[in-house]
Amino acid sequence: MKKCVLLFFIASSAAAQSTLDSVRSKGYLQCGVSTGIAGFSQPDSRGVWRGIDVDLCRAVAAAVFGDATKVRYTPLTTQQRFTALQSGEVDLLARNTTWTLSRDTSLGLNFVGVNYYDGQGFMVPKKANVRSAKQLNGATICLQPGTTTELNLADYFRANNMKFKPVVIEKLEEVLNAYFAGRCDAFTTDHSGLVALRASRAPKPDEHLILPEIISKEPLGPAVRHGDDRWFDVVKWSLFAMLEAEELGLSSGNIDAQAKSPNPAIQRFAGASGDLGTLLGVDNKWAYQIVKQVGNYGESFDANLKPLGFERGLNRLWNQGGLMYAPPLR
Ligand SMILES: N[C@@H](CCC(=O)N[C@@H](CS)C(=O)NCC(=O)O)C(=O)O
Structure with missing residues (x-):
């Protein structure tokens, strides 16, 4: 009987430690990426990882630490990726992975959204x-x-x-x-x-x-483990912040000037008013840091995919004929 109580205690305290806390205490985000798909996740000639999936990892680090460089990358093949996430080897899987019902349920994953609509x-x-x-x-x-x-x-x-x-x-x-x-x-x-x-x-x-x-249909998106809603929220809204920034016309180049704008949506976004960061468990400047250090979704697309000949297509914002849509940041 005692053993059961003890086991229950250990299990519930492990569950109580959110990935957000463990990422914070180790000081970096461990991000699972592909072994090398140009434009999505691939090291450049100096060994620096680049791509739209890498930008998602960097956005989460910017939200959590105010520093997009606090990421370590684990290259994963198609076969290795899910076990790496399930076992805790990575905190986040950001790797051209299709959101499907069976992966969402039997693999114990939560897809946070879609960062590239594909087929x-x-x-x-x-x-x-x-x-x-x-x-x-x-x-x-x-x-x-x-x-x-x-x-x-x-x-x-x-x-x-x-x-x-x-x-x-x-x-x-x-x-x-x-x-x-x-x-x-x-x-x-x-x-x-x-x-x-x-x-x-x-x-x-x-x-x-x-x-x-x-x-x-291949909706590609980042995934986290089941059962950790706080972390799920942080990753999900980091992706949404990149989309919302594009919709609001906020980019890495203009966010400092725009942050002074009287527009209430921009003020909330940049953390000048409200407490969206506190609600997520991160700094109120989380979204500002994402845009300042990583850029909005369109900037990431243009920097990483456009040079390879990609069209925006379905990945345009919803108000420009595409499917990219962030729920309200308020
Ligand atoms: N979206 C599909 C396929 C994704 C996929 O893994 N594609 C291959 C070919 S583009 C890949 O990423 N290979 C890179 C690697 O194994 O590191 C899925 O989630 O199953």
Whole structure:
């Protein structure tokens, strides 16, 4: 009996320690990212991690510490990512990961929102003269395991009464080598992954074609562990702050001047009035720090994805024809 009470006590006190407290006490955020997708999460030539997923990690660090540099990165393959989050190896998973019902429930994750609306596509060598996914009957297709990619691919081929041979390889480097060496007729993943990898990894990007079909919905977003609502709130509103900043016209370049504006929404956002930070358990200048140090969502998109040839598309703000929408910061 005593043992049970003790165990219960240990379990409940562990649950009481929010990731917010543990991140604070260790002094940095441990962020799980990909092993290297240009524009999303990839180290630059000086070893500095860059990308829109990296910017989300930096935004959370800016909210928690007032310092966007207090992040350490853990590169994770498609297979490793969920265990790394579940086991506590990382505080946050910010890595081109699709929000699905089964991941949200059986994997014990909470997706905080969507930082890139995507869908799955196919890339083929131009010389194969394939112009539509419907011409891929019988094809050998390269992909990574533990992904939504695997399931969508099977669904799509079954629905279209076609056959394929999967070549499933865990390491990104190796699956790309297999495709570029001609071991597969096509490579499939998120459309964003195709655009990024063609631009950054193909020996000759011009020799590869991304087919027009988008066969799935891939809302990519950051995730935290189930059962820690305080931390969930901090990460969720860090993403929303980047979106809200764009909507309010606040950028890293103008936030200091704009913070003096009499507009009440801007005053609340910048922490000049109200107590939004206190409600989240962070400093009232949390959103100001995010914008000052990381920038708004559009700045992050333009810095990281535009140079690779990405269009804003569905990822425009809701009032510009897109799906990006932050609930009210008030
Ligand atoms: N969004 C899909 C696929 C995401 C995914 O992991 N894609 C691959 C190809 S773009 C990737 O990120 N590879 C990088 C790595 O393994 O580090 C999912 O969540 O399952």
